[in-house]
Structures are given as C-alpha cells and as structure tokens.
Amino acid sequence: MLDSQAPMISVRNMWKVFGANPEQIIGNPDADLTRQELRAKTGNTIAVRDVSFDVAPGEVFVVMGLSGSGKSTLVRCMTRLIEPTRGELRFEGEDILQVDEKRLRELRKTRFSMVFQHFGLLPHRKVIDNVAYSLEINGVGKSERHSRANEVIELVGLQGYGQAYPEQLSGGMQQRVGLARALAVDPQVLFLDEPFSALDPLIRRDMQAEVIRLHHQLGKTMVFITHDLAEAVKLGDRIAIMRDGAVVQIGTPEELVAKPADDYVANFVRDFPKSQVLTLRWIARPPAIGEDMNGPILPPTITVNNATRQIVESNLPIRVMENGNLLGVVTSQDVLNVISGSEL
C-alpha cells in the first residue's frame, strides 16, 4: 500500500541548526560533535540532522524519540513554522520551501493543520472562537463558522463548553480544544505533536479511537508525535525513531521490535510486550536437525500473541508456511523467549 502511490509528503536531507550562522555547521567537522560539545564550542544546536522520509497518502506516520531529540522541531519544519536550515520538502510534489508567503498561508488554511504539544490556545477567546479561528481568517461568516465549530467541539466531546475560556478548562480539555481547532477546517494532513500526553487514560483511549476513525473513514494523512510506544504501535503505520536530531530507524512497529537498528532503538522498544507486534515471520527459525516436521501450519502474518495458544497446545513444532514455502518452525520455547524478552 505504501510503495504503490506517490508520497503525500516527502522530506529529503532536512537539517535544522539553531544558533548563529547555522549554514556553516552543516558539512563542517563540527557537525559530528555531540550536542553538548557543539553548544559549548559554537553555541549551535543541531535539532534536526539530515532527515529523509516519505509519508504516503492516508498513512499515519509516527515520530518517536527522547525528549529533546528534535521531534517538535522536525514537525515545525514540515509546516515551515520554522525555516529548515537545509533540505527539501514536498507536499504532493509541490516544493514547499520555495512557495511564497501567500501560497503557504493558503496551504495552512486549507490543507494542513497542527495540534501543538503545549496547546497554543488563544486565552482571550472563548472555546468556540478558538475552534472557529481558522474559519474566521478564511472569511467564513459568523453563523456558519460557529455551527461548524460546534460540530467539531461535539466530536471531541466538549459539548457545552463552547462559551468557556480556555483557562477554565482542564489540561486534557484544552488539548481537545486544540484537536477540535485542527479538525475544524477539514484538513488533508494533520500534524499532531504529542496531542494526548495531557489526557487521562480513558479519554486518551477515546481520542486514539477517534484518530483511528479519522484515519480509516476520512483517509486523513497524519504525522503523529508521541512518547508512548503503545500509542505509536496502536496508531502508526510506520514509526520513525529520532535521536539527537537524526532519524535512526524507520519501519513498521514489527520491524522496529524485531530488528532494532541499534541499542538506542532496542532500549526504546525493550519494555514493550513484543508478542503484540511480532508476527511469526520474525521468530520462525530453520528447523533443527531431526526436528519433527509434522506439526500444524500457520501463516507468517499472525502475531505471536494470537498464535500463542495454538503453539503452546501443540506438542509438535509449528510450521510457518507462506505460499506453500516453509519459512521456518516455532516451538513453545521460542514463544516463551519472546514473551520473557530474552529473545531478540
């Protein structure tokens, strides 16, 4: 599904360097210093380092990484709220870094919208006027924009709070106002910077479901930042892991868990219950000599979790077959290894 279409967004060799003379850092040996060393030496910070990836239409692309790894900066560069220091950015093939202010505003007004980590609500406006803000600057009439705003306010479960001011709401409610505001213009692409961090688990689950619905029903493309691997796995088609500004690995949840590119990624996914994402493809191993090859057959796409029962109940090694080819075998010992985390 991902390779077949032209990408919605494509990012190539993007850099963002904070501080004076950012251009000079790139390609300089200084660029290879650690963050602290560079800061001490030149005062610069490389927040985004040579990042490239594509986001397909309708994909939910998740960005993860430790605090300070450059996630927010990356997503701001993608909407040009921050000018990238270097690189290329295309949106449906259009070179975004070259467009003028006017076109940029047009895109922002109609095509993409953003939910901010720190909400970014307008404290002097009521909830309804916050949500209706982008419609307002789009020149939509008052009654029309208010009825549309009310729709989305209801969508995020804030009915009855339209006349309140942001500071009268809890953190989680404010975050939902931010989400409603982003949805109000019915954008094609949503950039969500840790939109659910401030929510309690119940609302969080509801909101995640809402994102999934938006994704499936309306086919929105999303760039989604989170700290929470479970959330990333639940929502993401693909996940990019960032470290000190660079993307260390991009892949499906399964790929990350199964084949972490380095210790950093491994650390990241360590505590995650692997059996939830790993499919049999990843744990199937070549049969040992003399192993019984008469066990039941299972496809490689089934997750370990879902296969556990059959594997444990079977006395014989399970054969993992795809299109009639044997990929390998799995025993209950292998499953135990995955679940206990000693495997991989």
Next chain:
Amino acid sequence: MSTTLLSRPSNESKPAEKKRSKLGFRLSILTCVFLFFAILLRGIATLPLDTSSLTPFQNWLNSVSDWIGNNRTSNPIFTFFINIIRDSINSFVTGIQYVISQPIGNNSAPLIGWFGIVVLLSFVAYAVANIRIAILVASGLVALGLLGFWQESMDTLALTLAAVVLALIVGIPLGICAGLFPRFEKLITPLLDFAQVMPTFVYLTPVTLFFLIGPASATIVTLVYALPPALRITAVALHEVPWSSVEAAISMGSTRMQALRKVQLPQAKRTIVVGINQTIMAALSMVTIAALIDAPGLGKVVIRALESLDIGSSFQAGLGIVILAVVLDRTTTAAASKVDAEMTLAISHKRHRQILIAGGVLSFVAIIFSRIFTWAGNFPGTGFIGSDIAKYTDNATNWFQAHFVNYTDGITNAVSYGLINPLQSILTNSPWFVTGIAFVGLGIIFGGKKLGIISSVCVLGIVGTGLWSDTMATLASTLVAAILTVAIGIIFGVWIGRSKRADRIIRPILDAGQVLPAFVYLVPFLGLFGATRFTAILAAIVYAAPASIKLMADGIAGVPATITEAGIAAGSSKWQMIIKVQLPSARRALALSTNQGIIYVLAMVVVGGLVGAGGLGYLVVAGFAQISLTGKGLAAGLAIVLLGIMLDRITQAIAARSTLQGNK
C-alpha cells in the same frame, strides 16, 4: 522556582551551590584586589576638576549649545520643521485647556465648568472601571476644588493629558515594533535609557531654545520622560504573549497582521493599560520641573512657595498633585484589571449599556449646567480647606523641627562619618583606572564578556566627560542611598507582602511618596538635617523606597503557595519562614528591587544637588542656571546617564542570575 528550595535533592542543588560559592569567591577576590590598589595608589590619577573649570569637551558642548541658539532663527529648515511641531502641540494643549481649565473668549469659565468635569470624569471612570472608582474620582476632584486649586489642577491635568496622549500615539506603535522586531528593540533601548536617566534639568534650556517658552516646551519635556515607559511596556506586553498562541495562529494561515491584531494585541491589552498607567505617573512627576519653564498648573504653586520657604502652601499644592495622581492611578489600574475580568466573566452587557447611556445623559446635563450657572462653572469659594491644610502643615513641621532637631545632628553625623565619608574617600581617592577596572570586573563576573564591554565603555565615557571625581562623589552617595533603600525595601516589603492589611494601609503612603514633588519635603528636611549629603540621601530614599518596597512586597506575596505551604508543613516559625523560605524564594524580587532602587536614587541626584549633595547633581543645576556652565551641566548629565546605565546593567545581570538559579 520550585519546591527543591526546601527539599534540596542533593544531586540537583550541588552544581548551583558550587556556582554560587564560586561567584562569592570571585567577588571577594575582586573586592580585595580593588581595595589593595585603591589604597596603595590613593591620590594618583583621581581626575579632580574645579567647579568653575571646564575641560575642552565641556567647552565644545558649550559652543554646540551656543551654535544652536544662534542658528535656530536663521536656519529655515530648522524653523519650518520645528515651528510646525511647536504650533501643533501648542494648539493641542491650549485646546484642552480651553475645554477644562482656561476661560475662553469673553467667558469667565472654560468650556466645561467644574461641575461638568466632575460628573463627566466620574462617568468615564465608571465606564472604564467601576462604581467605587467613580466615587473616588468624584471625591478626588471635589477635594482639588476645596484645596483652592481647581484651575491649577485642571491646567496640570490638561498638560499631563496632552503629554500622555502624545506619548501613547508615538509610544504604542513604536512599542509594538519593538515587541515584534528584536533588532529594533535593541537599537532603541539605549535611547530610552538615555531619555529616562538623563536629568530633565539638562535639556530644559535647550528645549526652550528650540520650542520657545510655552506649553509646547513643557509638553515636550514631559514627553521625553513619559514616552519610554509607554514604549517599553508595550514591547514587554507583546513579549509576554505566549509565543505558542502566535505560532498556532500562524500555523492556521494567519498573516502577520492578523496574528498581531487578533492574537497578540488582545492578549497584550492589559499590560498596555499598565503601561498607560506608568506613562501618566511619569508625566505627573514632571509637573514641578516643567513649571521651571512656565508650565501652567500646580507645579508653579510649588515653585513659587519654595521661594519664600512656604512649606504649608507647597504641601497644599503637592497634595493636589498627589490627589490627581491617585485618581488617575486607581482609575487606570482598575481599568487594567477590568480588561482581565472582561475576558473571563460574562458581564451582563445589556444592563451595563443602559447604565452607560444613563450616565452619558447625566454628564451631558451636568455639562450644560456648568455652562449656565455660575456656581457650576467656576468652583465656588477660594478653597475651603486649603489654607487650613497649609496652616496645619506649617504647625506640624515647626513642632517636628523644634522637637527633633536635637537628634538630627547625631543621625546626620552617624551616617556621614560612618558610611558616606569612608566610601566617598575610597572612591574619590582611588585612581580612575583602578575603580574602572573594578567595574569592568564586576560586569564580567555577573554578565560575562558583553557586560564587561558595556562597563568599560561607560567608564571611559565618564572619564571623557571630565567629571570622574564628581561622578565618584555622586556614586558614593548613590550607593549609600541605595543600600538604605534596599534595607527599607526588605523590611517593609516583607511586612507588607505578608499582611494584606498592612498592604492596604501602607500602599497609599508609598504612592504619595512617589508622586509628591521632592520640592515639597526638601525644605523641612533641610531644616532638620541641614544642607548635607545626608539630606539628599533622605530625599532620594523617600522617592526610591516606595518602588523598592512594592517590588519586594509583590515578590514576597508572589512566592508560590506550594512553597509556603511546604514551609508551614515543615513546622517553620515565623522568622524561619521569612528568612529561610520567603526571602530566598523572592531572590529575584530582591535583585529587581535593588535595581529599581538604584535607578530611582539616581533620578534624584539632581534634587540632591539642590540641597547640598554637590557632585554631578549640583553641576547639572548650575548648568541650567548659568550660561557659561551649560556645557559642564550637559557633561554632568551625560555622566549620570553613563553611571546609571552601568549600574542598571550590572544589577539587571544579577537579577537575571538569580532567576536562573531560582529555576534550577
């Protein structure tokens, strides 16, 4: 600032502590080295200058001022441009005067008589604030009439209004620019410092050279001083708007203008109103000085009373200024908090509107009344309570002087011999380069290389004015005044910050101290303490301590409840609470109040010159009075500015440091 101050997890606080002790170490080294060389090399390169001698630079300033005087009338572009400004300001001010203070044409009353003004302004106060403020405005205005100064007060109000309106017209747009464009702000900040710290006396004469004697000059003099707060606070107001909300607006496709109009300005409104308040206060504080170039109003009464040392009358007029200030201050402050309230409380608009219309009609009727009936046109009587107040003040000061004069010598001598003399002797006898390097060192310790450069520029600049020795004399008095101011600031600030009731009682006194013209209390002080540096210091403290106290009190009151609660929970006694919890948490407020204390004290250097402090203040006054010393007065003003900027930057760096540490 967080609870770590109390519970200090060892891993976090260690680096901060280490840093602080390192700072203390560096400071003590610097002090020792300075004292060593200051004493070793004393008497060398102290750059003294006789009061009547001039340096080439000062002579050059003289000739510049002469040149302006001689060419003002002959240079057509000069006159054309300046005449336009002068004429429009003049007609603006006289226009306001005809409406509220000066009889127009053949009438004996202005366009709106006193009754009309009282009702109209109370109504305006109600509209922008609330009914309590409206009552305050009404009673304040009537009190002005009862003092016997209706017309003078209205003249003062007219001039203040004119200056404030112009300051806002210029200051708010420039402040918005400064808020939006950091580079512009950087460019304009030294100019604003200059305008605020440069003693008014210095440009009183040049301004009248350009704009001639009259309302325009008085307005411009006031404007120069009142503009910076309008501009600065507007810029601050924009900075305060969380960038996240601006960014959000831009992410939704707002133009820069839309973000400004719909996001930044509405959120900055409250702080901008605070700026208006500060602008008004600054303008009012110029009333007496502007009277020296014929500004109409209460200031004239004060100056005139001073000629015959008439304490009673000068206090009477000073009281008028205080009343005017309190009325304007409370109205704008209430208006500012109403801006807040409007944001969150849904006020019943309909009822409000009805009341507004009713009030408007009432004001209209009152204005008509004030044009028909003599009693409503000119304030009846000649001031029912004014002369009594003057008399009581005289009696009170006489009593005070008679009873306290035996102790005052002791106080004067204790402070002079104990503090001022030693400090002044070190500073004036130390070679200029030793003291100068010490300043640069201070700058580097607190603010790094950049502050070091600023300090050295200031030091060299002061040397360049030729007034190093006088500057050091002034610095000694300034430091003593600042130390006493901060001490008072801490004591009263803690008290007021901890007790709402004390706050309510003390604040009006503080306000009065800030706006009562110094001329009013100089004479009694002189009577008690003689023409000494101590009297000057005392006058400076009266003016500076209120600001210091207020900042400190706000700092103490602003210590987050979580911290004080934790302190109480830990079983602290009242004193432990103050010393171990509240004061350390309010460290930034302490640094700020020191900074403001010094700046306010410096603002009184010239007044100090009027009562025997000598130094730069006297030179500025002499420069104003004697044509041959104009250049020297200018140079002295320049030295005050340079000293002010240096002390300001260093104390600000200290304040910034304590914020950083507080946040750790």
Next chain:
Amino acid sequence: MELKTRRFRRGTALLLAVSAMTFAFPAALPAQAAAKCGTVNLADNAWVGYEADLAVVSYVLKNSLGCKVVVKNLSEEVSWQGFPTGQVDAILENWGHADLATKYITQQKAAVDLGSTGNNGIIGWYVVPWMVAKYPDITNWKNLNKYASLFKTSESGSQGAFLDGDPSYVTNDAAIVKNLKLNYKVIFTGSEAALITSYRAAQAQKKPAIGYFYEPQWFLAEVPLVHIKLPAWTQGCDADPKTVACDYPPYPLNKVASAKFMNSGSPAATVIKNFKWTNADQNSVAKSLAVGKMKDDAAAKIWVTAHPAIVKQWLGN
C-alpha cells in the same frame, strides 16, 4: 466582540453629540472688561524681591492702564531667551548677567537696558547674627581662620564649612577662600531655599553658619545676617576668576525689556521704564508676600495706596 464594538460606537456617538451641543450652547457667564493697553508678558524669576517688583508693576499696569498681564515663571537665562522671540517683554529685576547682556543687547539688539530699579544689590559673605554677638571680631575676614573649627560639619572634613548658594550666580568664593588662605571648604548648598534654611536653622539653634548671601532679600528681615568685610573691591580686582582675593562689586539692579516691546508704543513700556523704588520699598512688599503670605495683588495694593506720588511718576503724568 461584536457587542463591544457596537457599545463603543454608541458611546462615541453620544460623546460627539455632547460636545456638539456644548459648543453650540451660548455661554451665559459674565465677561471681563476688555483691555486697552493690550498684553504685557513679564518674566517672573524665582526670588521674592523680584516677586515684589512684579506684584506692584502688574498691579499698576492692570488697574491704571487696563493691561492684560501675562506672568511667565522662568529662570533668568530662559527669560532672556524670550526677548528675540517676543515671548518676554520685560525682566523687572536683573542681576548683572554681563554675558547675556552682551548677547541680547549688544549683539542681537533684541533687548534694551531700561536702567536702574533703584535697588542696589549687595553680594558678599555673611554670618549668622548670634555669632557676631558672641564673637564680635568675626566680621573681619582676617579673623576667620581663628573660628574655622567652629564651622566644621560632616560635609567639610577638617575645615570650616562655607555655604555657597544658589547656582544661578557665578561666585568667586572658592577662589577667595584659596587666595586669602582661609581654612574653609566651600559647600554647594545648591539652592536659595537650602541656603536660607541653613541660616535659619543655625540662628534658631545657635549653631555656627557662614556663607554667601545677598540683599535685598526678604529673609534679612527675619534673620539679619551680618556682612563680613573682605578686602574691598576695586575695579579689576576680580578680572581673573583664578586670582580673585577681594569682595564682590556692588550690583545696581536694572530692568531689561525687549526692543520690540519698547518700540510698540504701549503705555506699559513707559511704566516699566519709569519704575524705580528703594530697597525699603521692596522689602516691605516682599515681607508682605513671604512672611505675611499675602496674594500679589493684595500686597501690591497696600503699597500702591500708601505711595500714590511714586506711582504717579511711573505713569509719567
């Protein structure tokens, strides 16, 4: 939002209506008598003696000629600035100011010297009277060093404090002290108020005080400071400010007016030109003002009523 703008608009409309009506409404208040002599702009310098001159001259101009008198509170230098621009018509009591006279009278020809006010200014060194009673020889400068230690204060270190006064005057005191080898330090009190208060307090508390002063001055009626004899003034003895070692010259006080005003033919010009009275006259009015706290017109009226002949002379008939 919308609501607020509407409210605002309505408020503006209301205000506009109010102001329109106010302007249209005929004023019913009584008018003052129209003036014949026109407007006279008099500078008002900040000392009481000047105030006395001003009170009496304005009173005569207003009541005998029907002039409109505009009084401008100005420092001396700024007053002179007003001549070429026509903003000041006359200064009623001028103390010397040779530099300003050269600039505005000789060079620019914007001002004219109108001759003596009849008052003679004396500038010099004075001491509080109680000390003269106790140390009679203190009035001679030669004995000053003997008493120097009495005058020590926190401001003067080991020397005696010599109070210098209002910065408006160029004083020679520092040079005199130095050249006569007196053990005194000049302290700049900074203003007339400070100077007078110092003397007043010293006399009241029997504390020593010595310094610069001048007459005519109303304060001398309250505390009769005693003039100290310095080496007598001779022509040229004060030519070089660095080597002065003599007393100040006598100052005949004069009136100065703008040339434009004098040529305007205003009857007020004649009065100001003829204005002349004695030190005693001025002191009596000054005392009414400063000590009696009378208003200008009231104080002037008393003197004018008592001296009709002099006023008649001024009026030139």
